[in-house]
Amino acid sequence: MLRRILHAGILVFVILTATFFVIRLAPGDPLNRYFSPDIDPQAMDAVRNQLGLDEPLPIQYAKTLGSFVRGDFGMSITEHRPVSDILKEAIPRTLLLTVAALLLQILLGVLLGMISAVKRYSALDKTLSFVFLMFYSIPSFYLAFIAIALFTLKLGWLPSANMFSLHLEPDGFSDIVFDRVLHMILPVTVLAFGSAAALARYTRGSLLDVLGQEFIQTARAKGLTEGRILWKHVFKNALPQILTVVGLSIPFLLGGAVVIEKIFAWPGMGALMVDSIFARDYPVVLAVNFIAACMVILGNLLADLSYAWADPRVKLSSHGGPAGG
Amino acid sequence: MREKNGHRIRSVVPGVGSRTSGWVPVVFSIFFYLYLTVVITRMPAVVAGWNDPAGIGLFEALGIMGGLVALYLGAVVPLWLDRRPAGKTLREKSRRFWTNRMAAIGFVVFLLLASISLLAPVLAPYEPSAQIDPALERYQSPSMTHLMGTDRFGRDVFSRVLYGARVSLAVGVLSVILASIFGMLYGAFAGYLGGWIDDVSMRVVDGLLAFPRLLLLLTLLAMFANSFSLVVLVLAATGWMGVARLVRAEVLSLKERDFVQAAIATGAGHARIVWRHLIPNALGPVIVAATLRVGLIILLESYLSFLGLGIQPPTPTWGNMVFEGREVLIGAWWVAAFPGLAIVTTVVSCNLFGDGLRDAMDVKTG
């Protein structure tokens, strides 16, 4: 277990380093955007000096590393305030969105995958499989547009922008919560659907794998009901693999959040990422990448842990989950 | 003698006797003749516009001819193969594949899209970026003159969707090929050499897989100027890890097999063993995985275009076309709806085809 955490630590470090150099070696000067070319070069240098952009790259790198360890992500070039402050606002919003989507994804994906597997080769299974494939193949922005066109523009049922209503006169806390939930429905659903479809496909496949194994026949020969066989014997066998896929879906959710947050004007990390990329706000880009990598690695660590918990054949000391392609 | 003659015709003219070799050459033959018809009927217009700088260039003409050759080969090569003993298994496999009707539909649609993308210059009724008269022609609903309506600048959406197919398919196919080749070499050598090299290489793969791919792509693209080749390269650079893992797993099991052990025992060089023995035997799963990945890449490319970081307007891509429709989702739904539909169709057909291929070749891709 300790080894796992150590590996995770190294991974974060490597990702941080890679991102830093990719960003800094790329052409384009962040300052060009904010100053006209004919500005006094001296003033420009002053700003550069203030931001620490004039030092040699290795020194900048060392400094960046040092401050990251202390939890200091530097100053945002565009917003003129500490990146950590910006992140403090953005992270919880993104977490709200992605965690809700993750839960919905697990619920929908596992449940529908199970239904499909239980009714294998029936018309229902075939229909469901095709629906999974559709949602798996649809870009989330397109799904978002369809949902917005339908539920916001045509029917006017659901809001499709921002996290809360601008002119809401809250009548107590529950109103605020209700308003927030209302604003969450569309982005969360759209974000969850794609990965739910992938999870459902995978769940169906691994349940069918398990259903074809001999010990299922043993369980049937014991006189167990199909329901009990499914929930106990099949599910517990498929669980480790399903958990791995859930773990692997975290980067997809975070990536998906970029698009979803832009479309639904949800001011989280994803939107921040896109904005700061266009603005070449290095410290922010670096920090967002760093945080996202940390989240993914943490998620995978959790998935590994639950994998080991679910499968008695796996001991934590041995490394590497199941190979996935 | 007659027998022999029959064979000669059979293996030169697409469609003749191809039924006996399964459905793949049949489909290719049908496409070949359709394609040929389009090329021949539109040829006068093409030749007439030869000197027009906005007309069909040499590069595009070569592409069109290349497509014709590819379809021809698809129609006849299976027949040649079929005369070898190995042909039996090819037929057997294609038969199993055909029983999965959805997979066959996926294949046909994909072939259709590939043909369309190559033929775009002769099929499209308008120049994709021709702004005929923005004030008059903007946001026209679908009609006979504009099958899919027009957009904000009065450009013909149908023509743009046709041209968009080229970007999507080219990006998808090229970057998957690149990623597969690199991933295959990487995985084969890691698995073959084993030991700490394997350990370290797989850690690297784990690390890259742990990264949210879209963020990585955005970072890379934003930092360098974005062009077609860069998009392809970047998508390939972030997409080889799955193949590497797959091939490594395959190689690890192949390595223990007798024929590889025998090759090692006879003192064959590392490169030779990997190249001659390991990679060919691991090819099946790689092909299946690659087919499934084309869909994924097309999807990713559309995300990049949508976010404005992919291939830049005015080159039409399905992603940036959907983006352009964002403000008129109801009023001019066709602007976003058709390119979006094109993405879904393409990705679904790739996935159907890949799923079918996987079942037919009976490989696991994890």
Add this chain to the structure above:
Amino acid sequence: MQNLIEIKHLSCSFHTEDGLARAVDDVSFAIRPGETLGVVGESGCGKTVTALAIMRLIQDPPGKIDRGEIFFKDRDLLTISERDMRRVRGNEISMIFQEPMTSLNPVFTCGYQIKEAVTLHQKVGKREAMEKTLEMLRLVGIPDPEMCAKAYPHQLSGGMRQRVMIAMALSCHPSLLIADEPTTALDVTIQAQILELLQSLQERLGMAVMMITHDLGVIAETCKRVVVMYAGQVVETADVSDLFYDPRHPYTLGLEESIPRPSHKGSKLKVIAGRVPDPYNYASGCRFSARCPYAEKRCFEESIEMRETGPGHHARCWKDVTQASPSE
């Protein structure tokens, strides 16, 4: 004596991409209480399918029981409800399988899997169920039942796992145990132990056993009556001694001649030439005719019925093979 179970005209088929496989075709036989019946035949001849049909465990799709009756204690198992059938499975009829490696669920402890069967069919509390589990493990000769109950299948050897399977199958004292090649996957020494165990348990618990095997040696050691199957059909039924000393079907004859015997040391082993026919398209006539050294014109044209050749001895052959000589 009354039969415990009687199978009449059982036919099962599988619908697959390659067509229709007639895996079991008009099979009839009976087992008396407390008796051991051997079912023998080459692999692929439909032994497992017959057993699964008795348990009503053939998966549909692709399989189907097309026809037949299975009378067990005066009820036709093929007509009772699924609910009633579940009360029979594991309780009155149990089954053990060929592969001890894969027939136990890897994610539950052995103890749990036995206990599950006990609590399902018997009205007992948790404590009692656990005691019963340990008792069964002791009964099948496991030295440290407590340890074994806590172990996961992958921590045990093949022989031990098969013992666990047996303990599980017998935990509700069934009146019929179907053992589908219980020793095929085991080492030779372990095989003998398991067979011995099954025999002693049968005597103690007084159950009937349907012993499926492709090994005539196992039959000779354990059974009283034998059913020989070939290509989905029963070709001969007889008492064990009749079968060995007076076989009436050329296939049985061939099987026996292909057993290595010390008395025939030095002489060449005979094998049955040819291959098992394809269940997807059987030719007309006797299914063994293509490989039969005694085959005549009639054998290729008419389908042959079972015929009584002696008291309690039936064979699917119209010729008297003890008199005939090979026709080549």
